[in-house]
Amino acid sequence: MKKFIRITLVVLVLLGAAFLMFRTPDTDREAMIAKYGNEASQFLDDGNGGQIHYRDEGNKDGPAIMLIHGANSLLQTWEPVVGLLDDKYRMISVDLYGHGLTGPNPTGNYSADANIAAIVKVLDHVGVDEAYWVGNSMGGWLTWRGGLAVPERTAGLVLIDASGAQTDEQIKPYLGARLAQSAIGQLLLPEITPRFLVKSSLEENFAQPERLTEELVDRYWELLRFPGNRQAAVDRGKADREPEKWADVGTLKMPVLLLWGEQDKVIPLSHGKAFEAAIPGATLISYADAGHLPMEETPEQVARDIGNWIESVTSEEQAPN
Numbered sequence: 001m002k003k004f005i006r007i008t009l010v011v012l013v014l015l016g017a018a019f020l021m022f023r024t025p026d027t028d029r030e031a032m033i034a035k036y037g038n039e040a041s042q043f044l045d046d047g048n049g050g051q052i053h054y055r056d057e058g059n060k061d062g063p064a065i066m067l068i069h070g071a072n073s074l075l076q077t078w079e080p081v082v083g084l085l086d087d088k089y090r091m092i093s094v095d096l097y098g099h100g101l102t103g104p105n106p107t108g109n110y111s112a113d114a115n116i117a118a119i120v121k122v123l124d125h126v127g128v129d130e131a132y133w134v135g136n137s138m139g140g141w142l143t144w145r146g147g148l149a150v151p152e153r154t155a156g157l158v159l160i161d162a163s164g165a166q167t168d169e170q171i172k173p174y175l176g177a178r179l180a181q182s183a184i185g186q187l188l189l190p191e192i193t194p195r196f197l198v199k200s201s202l203e204e205n206f207a208q209p210e211r212l213t214e215e216l217v218d219r220y221w222e223l224l225r226f227p228g229n230r231q232a233a234v235d236r237g238k239a240d241r242e243p244e245k246w247a248d249v250g251t252l253k254m255p256v257l258l259l260w261g262e263q264d265k266v267i268p269l270s271h272g273k274a275f276e277a278a279i280p281g282a283t284l285i286s287y288a289d290a291g292h293l294p295m296e297e298t299p300e301q302v303a304r305d306i307g308n309w310i311e312s313v314t315s316e317e318q319a320p321n
Contacts, residue, residue: 024193026227033101036076036223041101044125046118053101054094054122058086063155063310064128066119067093070137070163070293072201072233074100074223077136080299085307092131094122096139098232100223110236112145112245120150132310134158136295137267144275145245147252156255156313158306161267161292165274166246171267190230195221207263207291216296249278256282257309259302261290283309 033041040055055075065085067078075093082091096115097105105114119142123131132155135143140162147157198221203209224230256279260272269286276284285305290297 023191024195024225026230027222027225029103029227032222032226036074036219037101043101044122046121049106050097050104051102052094052097052118052122054092054126055082056090056092056126057082058089058091060090062089063314064090064092064123064131065306065310066123066128066131066133067091068119068133068135068139068142069093069096069099070135070139071236072099072220072224073136073139074220076100076219077293077296081295081303081306084299084303088307089310090128092122092126092128094119096142098229098236100229101226103226104228104232104235108235110232110239112142112242113149115142116146116149119146120153123153129153130155132156132158132306134160134306135162136160137292138163140164141241144249144252144256147254147256148245148248151252151254154254156257156310157252158257158259158309159272159275160259160294160302161261161264161272162258162275163267163271164241164243164246164249165267165271165278166243167271167274169268169270171265190234193221193225193230198224204265205292206297207261207289208297211297246278249275250280252279255309255313257306258282258284259294259305260284260286261292261294261297262286262288263290264292266292 040057042054042056043051044054046052053075067075069075069077075095078093082093085091095102097110097118130153133143133146135141135158140159141164143157143159144162144164147154195217199217202212202217202220206212258272258275260269262269272284272286276282287294287298287301295302
């Protein structure tokens with residue numbers, strides 16, 4: 001019995017030492033705002049004690065585009081596309097709850113409805129009644145869910161490697177997602193998030209990892225450790241994704257464009273084809289040289305196709321009956 005107690009104590013000491021050695025503390029909130037905010041960064045009081053970080057850039061007289069990032073991402077993921085379209089379009093981007101400079105939701109609610117409400121709150125605040133919603137991955141899921149929930153606020157939807165399609169295909173989550181889904185990961189990730197883990201996860205999202213810069217890795221790593229974001233990631237993973245809503249996706253009435261990286265290992269192209277089959281009139285465009293984040297890997301193609309599509313939608317709406 002004494003031997004067992006000694007061994008247990010030794011193990012506990014070793015675990016404690018390992019925790020102290022590998023623990024990665026939160027970054028400083030104000031330092032992150034200074035580093036990753038810019039002149040377009042604004043913070044909106046959500047009425048519940050939270051501050052939603054958003055940017056409202058580009059041509060204020062042009063059609064509005066609402067840009068919605070994916071899980072564990074941030075609004076900066078859209079910067080290349082914003083730079084290519086902001087002369088013609090009003091480009092609004094937002095850090096969702098538990099991401100970027102927004103930080104966690106004080107209510108602990110990470111449901112689709114809570115995020116859609118935050119997006120609509122930003123649109124209300126900047127005075128935009130209707131926008132083209134453009135979303136990647138989880139943001140793509142929120143985009144089509146927004147089309148169902150608040151169709152009057154959506155001129156059209158662009159789903160970029162979007163999640164939410166219910167198919168029989170088994171897909172393997174990237175490393176960070178696998179850890180977040182495990183009990184030990186949920187316990188450790190809010191405290192231990194090594195940079196190599198973030199880099200490895202990003203490499204799995206890129207078709208050509210050499211495009212992944214160290215500066216980009218630092219940005220993801222530092223903002224993941226923005227106070228409260230890591231615990232929010234764990235809490236978000238426990239939220240109900242409501243897979244039954246997939247049955248309603250075919251009722252979307254607004255124009256829908258699907259953009260997909262053919263080398264996406266996170267949400268394969270087959271899911272894009274499932275959306276195409278389920279949504280009447282949807283258009284699918286795929287990119288041979290992109291993975292899960294085409295707007296970061298091949299922004300020129302993404303910006304071109306979004307711009308051309310909005311022009312075609314606008315032309316059709318203005319055409320005489």
